[in-house]
Amino acid sequence: MLGRGTRYLRDVVAGAAEAARVEALRALELLDTPPEERFDRVTRVASAYFDVPIALVSLIDADRHWAKSCIGVANREFALSTSFCLFAVVADAPLLVEDATADPRFAAFATVVDDPHIRFYAGVPVHTRKGLAVGTLCIADSRPRKLDDRDVGVLRDLARIVEDELERSDLAHALNARRESEEHVRAVMDHVAEGIITFGDDGVIRSANPAAVRAFGALTGGLVGRQIATLLEGATWEGVRRWLPEQLGHRGLVTGRRVDGTTFPLELVVTEAQVGGERVLIGIGQDVTQRLEAQAALRESEQRFHAVFDGAALGMIVIDRDATIVDANPAMGEMLGLAVDELCGSPVRGLIDPGTDLTLFQELFSGKRETYKREQRLVRSDGRDVWVAATVSATHDADGRPLNAVAMVEDITDRKEVERLKDEFVSVVGHELRTPLTSIRGSLGLLDGGVAGDLGDEAREMVRMALANTNRLVRLVQDTLDLERLQAGAGQVELQTVRLPPLVEAAVGVVERLAVEAGVEIRADVEDLEVLADPDRIVQALTNLLGNAIKFSPQGGTIHVGARPEGAEAEVFVADEGRGIPAEHLDSIFERFRQVDASDRREKGGTGLGLAIVREIVKGCGGRIWAESDPGAGATFRFTLPLAAQAVTIAVCDRREEVRDALAARLGAMGLRALPVGGADALAGIAVRERVAAVVLMLGPATAALVGALEEHEATATIPKVLLERPDEHGLLSALEGVPELRSGRVLVVEDDQDLGRLLVRGIERRGFDVELARTGREAREAIERAAPGLVVLDLGLPGEDGFAVVDWLRRTDRLAAAPLLVYSGRTIRAEDRERLQLGQTEFLDKATDEPEDVERRVAELLGRMAGVGR
Amino acid sequence: VSAGRLLLVDDEEDIRRVARMSLERVGGYSVVEAGSAAEAVAAAQEDPFDAVLLDVMMPDVDGPATLERLRPLIGPAVPVVFLTAKVQPADIARLRELGAAGVIAKPFDPMGLPGELAGLLPDAT
Numbered sequence: 001m002l003g004r005g006t007r008y009l010r011d012v013v014a015g016a017a018e019a020a021r022v023e024a025l026r027a028l029e030l031l032d033t034p035p036e037e038r039f040d041r042v043t044r045v046a047s048a049y050f051d052v053p054i055a056l057v058s059l060i061d062a063d064r065h066w067a068k069s070c071i072g073v074a075n076r077e078f079a080l081s082t083s084f085c086l087f088a089v090v091a092d093a094p095l096l097v098e099d100a101t102a103d104p105r106f107a108a109f110a111t112v113v114d115d116p117h118i119r120f121y122a123g124v125p126v127h128t129r130k131g132l133a134v135g136t137l138c139i140a141d142s143r144p145r146k147l148d149d150r151d152v153g154v155l156r157d158l159a160r161i162v163e164d165e166l167e168r169s170d171l172a173h174a175l176n177a178r179r180e181s182e183e184h185v186r187a188v189m190d191h192v193a194e195g196i197i198t199f200g201d202d203g204v205i206r207s208a209n210p211a212a213v214r215a216f217g218a219l220t221g222g223l224v225g226r227q228i229a230t231l232l233e234g235a236t237w238e239g240v241r242r243w244l245p246e247q248l249g250h251r252g253l254v255t256g257r258r259v260d261g262t263t264f265p266l267e268l269v270v271t272e273a274q275v276g277g278e279r280v281l282i283g284i285g286q287d288v289t290q291r292l293e294a295q296a297a298l299r300e301s302e303q304r305f306h307a308v309f310d311g312a313a314l315g316m317i318v319i320d321r322d323a324t325i326v327d328a329n330p331a332m333g334e335m336l337g338l339a340v341d342e343l344c345g346s347p348v349r350g351l352i353d354p355g356t357d358l359t360l361f362q363e364l365f366s367g368k369r370e371t372y373k374r375e376q377r378l379v380r381s382d383g384r385d386v387w388v389a390a391t392v393s394a395t396h397d398a399d400g401r402p403l404n405a406v407a408m409v410e411d412i413t414d415r416k417e418v419e420r421l422k423d424e425f426v427s428v429v430g431h432e433l434r435t436p437l438t439s440i441r442g443s444l445g446l447l448d449g450g451v452a453g454d455l456g457d458e459a460r461e462m463v464r465m466a467l468a469n470t471n472r473l474v475r476l477v478q479d480t481l482d483l484e485r486l487q488a489g490a491g492q493v494e495l496q497t498v499r500l501p502p503l504v505e506a507a508v509g510v511v512e513r514l515a516v517e518a519g520v521e522i523r524a525d526v527e528d529l530e531v532l533a534d535p536d537r538i539v540q541a542l543t544n545l546l547g548n549a550i551k552f553s554p555q556g557g558t559i560h561v562g563a564r565p566e567g568a569e570a571e572v573f574v575a576d577e578g579r580g581i582p583a584e585h586l587d588s589i590f591e592r593f594r595q596v597d598a599s600d601r602r603e604k605g606g607t608g609l610g611l612a613i614v615r616e617i618v619k620g621c622g623g624r625i626w627a628e629s630d631p632g633a634g635a636t637f638r639f640t641l642p643l644a645a646q647a648v649t650i651a652v653c654d655r656r657e658e659v660r661d662a663l664a665a666r667l668g669a670m671g672l673r674a675l676p677v678g679g680a681d682a683l684a685g686i687a688v689r690e691r692v693a694a695v696v697l698m699l700g701p702a703t704a705a706l707v708g709a710l711e712e713h714e715a716t717a718t719i720p721k722v723l724l725e726r727p728d729e730h731g732l733l734s735a736l737e738g739v740p741e742l743r744s745g746r747v748l749v750v751e752d753d754q755d756l757g758r759l760l761v762r763g764i765e766r767r768g769f770d771v772e773l774a775r776t777g778r779e780a781r782e783a784i785e786r787a788a789p790g791l792v793v794l795d796l797g798l799p800g801e802d803g804f805a806v807v808d809w810l811r812r813t814d815r816l817a818a819a820p821l822l823v824y825s826g827r828t829i830r831a832e833d834r835e836r837l838q839l840g841q842t843e844f845l846d847k848a849t850d851e852p853e854d855v856e857r858r859v860a861e862l863l864g865r866m867a868g869v870g871r
Numbered sequence: 872v873s874a875g876r877l878l879l880v881d882d883e884e885d886i887r888r889v890a891r892m893s894l895e896r897v898g899g900y901s902v903v904e905a906g907s908a909a910e911a912v913a914a915a916q917e918d919p920f921d922a923v924l925l926d927v928m929m930p931d932v933d934g935p936a937t938l939e940r941l942r943p944l945i946g947p948a949v950p951v952v953f954l955t956a957k958v959q960p961a962d963i964a965r966l967r968e969l970g971a972a973g974v975i976a977k978p979f980d981p982m983g984l985p986g987e988l989a990g991l992l993p994d995a996t
Contacts, residue, residue, distance in 0.1 A: 436885075438883075442889030443889055443981075452892070
């Protein structure tokens with residue numbers, strides 16, 4: 001019995017979940033809301049009228065029974081398995097139970113067995129507007145009862161009242177929804193950029209949104225009631241009405257007419273709709289003045305671009321990321337012997353060598369670079385080669401992403417040919433020109449020497465002249481080749497640590513005879529400095545400078561040649577007492593064939609290449625050269641060479657000669673030894689021979705390729721690469737900050753006064769140097785033996801061995817000749833003391849007048865300006 | 872009395888003439904000319920020489936290659952001096968490595984050539 005009842009109940013419970021019913025119930029939005037008087041009033045009446053303790057307005061959800069209003073029970077929520085109402089709802093019919101204990105469907109219900117011990121139940125289904133049963137109005141009692149027909153009628157009527165209330169809730173919701181939707185529409189209408197106007201079959205405007213009102217220049221509402229035709233230039237309603245049917249739904253451009261009579265281009269679409277049985281026409285339009293202007297500007301700009309593109313002498317070509325040619329100009333076509341149409345759509349690969357590396361091109365599209373330049377051989381349609389210099393840049397879309405590559409292409413075939421001819425010419429000069437010169441020079445020499453028989457006086461004079469000019473021609477050939485080689489760089493200058501005085505002596509020896517013949521005296525005053533240079537080339541440079549000085553010296557004049565330390569460099573000078581050089585020529589005299597006076601070349605027998613060669617030599621050694629002059633009071637040529645002790649070589653690697661020279665000069669001026677080199681191979685040649693502390697690369701299109709090439713060479717792979725964004729001193733300083741060699745300058749402080757010693761150490765350390773402190777002469781010697789310092793600060797009065805003894809030892813053991821010595825003592829230095837303490841570059845500071853800060857500053861200055869700047 | 876017998880090898884006839892005149896008349900050497908490696912080899916097979924003056928840049932067989940062929944014929948003791956228009960330190964070093972006694976630059980001064988040569992040859996000659 002129980003089992004059957006349970007199964008039956010399960011089916012009924014399942015019936016509660018019927019989807020449409022549940023949806024309708026939930027749409028009422030009454031579930032789980034607080035009690036409401038309008039429903040409580042009904043249950044109160046029912047309870048009183050039927051004299052029952054329990055009355056409910058029940059709602060049957062999919063999985064529970066919930067009472068919107070209840071009298072006589074504490075809970076508002078019940079399980080469906082104890083719900084009488086469920087049966088009424090699922091059956092959609094009134095349920096009358098006189099005695100639940102007698103009904104097998106309900107006898108086992110907890111509400112029957114336990115509290116509230118229901119015996120009597122009567123429930124009438126309540127429906128939504130659409131007739132779906134969602135709950136009941138029910139009454140119950142713990143005593144068995146009977147209801148007659150009239151009672152059931154009353155219960156039904158009360159249920160109708162509940163249904164009315166349900167409907168009221170439903171309508172309120174619907175109304176709300178509609179209001180919201182209308183607000184949406186209004187919001188859209190108010191804020192949309194398009195003007196929207198509705199008008200009737202009579203052409204009278206019914207409504208206009210703010211955008212429309214603005215567009216036509218009317219005050220808010222000012223369009224309603226107007227004739228639509230008045231808003232269209234030159235239109236009548238009759239015309240508009242005839243025009244409308246074929247235009248409906250089509251976007252078109254017309255001329256709008258503002259309220260003030262001015263006109264504007266109006267893009268308009270008209271549609272129709274039925275509203276309340278009346279046909280309404282809806283015009284949606286926009287003032288397109290700006291858009292048309294923008295389009296016109298774009299068109300004009302495109303036309304201008306195409307005029308340039310088509311008319312340019314430079315070839316221009318647009319390439320997409322797949323390396324397909326998108327566009328090309330006529331100049332490009334002409335360069336390749338192809339029509340523009342033939343170029344477009346074809347792959348770039350077809351124009352270039354198959355093995356060409358496209359890395360740079362691809363980097364344009366990966367965003368790694370914006371532009372690059374390259375010299376490239378292209379193949380013309382007729383099979384001939386054409387050399388081009390291409391500047392390739394990325395173009396971008398509106399979001400800044402790389403779109404295409406645009407190449408500006410210059411035909412440099414002629415230039416390449418000239419370069420080739422020049423190389424060939426140089427080689428011709430090297431051999432072919434010298435061969436006949438050898439015969440000529442030899443023949444004239446033999447004639448002049450009387451070997452080929454006696455000559456008459458006039459003939460001898462002619463032969464002399466020919467010989468002198470042949471010699472000049474031989475020198476010119478020699479100098480030209482020399483200059484070409486020096487400018488080509490790589491391997492022409494062999495650097496080594498070398499003492500300067502023997503080089504000066506050698507050069508003086510070469511020109512001695514010339515000087516004697518010219519009646520000129522040469523006085524040399526050379527400090528014994530050790531430099532890093534190519535000795536043969538420096539002798540050549542000095543010989544050239546001395547030769548010049550002799551040529552321009554007056555008879556009886558004196559030439560001074562000397563060298564002295566200047567920071568981290570040796571400065572070598574050759575000064576004459578000749579007529580001097582006008583200020584405007586001081587720079588240009590180092591260029592080829594740039595004598596101050598063109599007649600000098602003939603008169604003085606020079607080739608016009610000597611100073612250019614000297615400059616190349618000095619540059620190759622990492623130095624600088626310049627000329628000074630007071631016209632009338634002689635000229636002085638000065639050049640610098642890095643002192644061997646402090647030489648830290650910084651290479652400047654750039655394909656462009658003017659760039660690398662400028663950077664090297666700037667580094668030189670900062671007290672560094674800078675070597676300009678033209679490429680990775682040249683640097684590798686140098687790096688094999690000497691230590692290069694860093695290589696400076698100017699950031700540019702070729703940097704990546706250059707770094708790659710440097711990484712490939714064993715000799716250059718480990719050299720720190722310093723990428724430079726700005727070529728000024730500040731940029732260089734910050735770029736070079738990370739180079740270890742530039743920071744290390746070891747200083748030995750010899751001072752027995754502990755406090756002063758510590759003060760000096762701290763101060764010098766602050767300036768970026770490593771400092772060691774020695775308190776006695778013996779400690780000083782030990783420290784120097786361990787590692788030679790770059791500079792010594794020396795007190796004289798020391799316990800045991802004094803400062804003099806330390807210097808004596810240094811001299812005896814030939815140490816620290818090139819390292820500056822700073823004597824810092826309180827003792828009076830006599831002339832003979834000065835002589836005894838002189839060791840290479842020696843300076844004297846007095847404890848009585850010079851502060852420790854003065855010592856620190858001088859140390860920084862002496863060890864190169866690098867350490868002083870930027871800290 | 873001859874200052875010594877020289878083999879002069881140069882492909883340029885004019886240069887040979889000038890050099891020969893200088894060496895014979897100014898220096899007192901006796902000179903045999905050769906215009907190519909083949910002629911030089913032939914001459915060396917014929918007679919012994921006290922020294923060889925050898926041009927570097929010659930068509931077909933150049934100076935260093937000629938020296939290689941001559942050396943077995945003249946023996947290791949006979950000094951060879953190169954005549955060259957290439958006088959870069961690197962070039963000179965390379966030629967010395969080949970066993971040359973010295974290098975004389977072209978163009979040369981004919982009045983000074985014998986002296987220059989004598990300075991490069993060992994005292995014995």
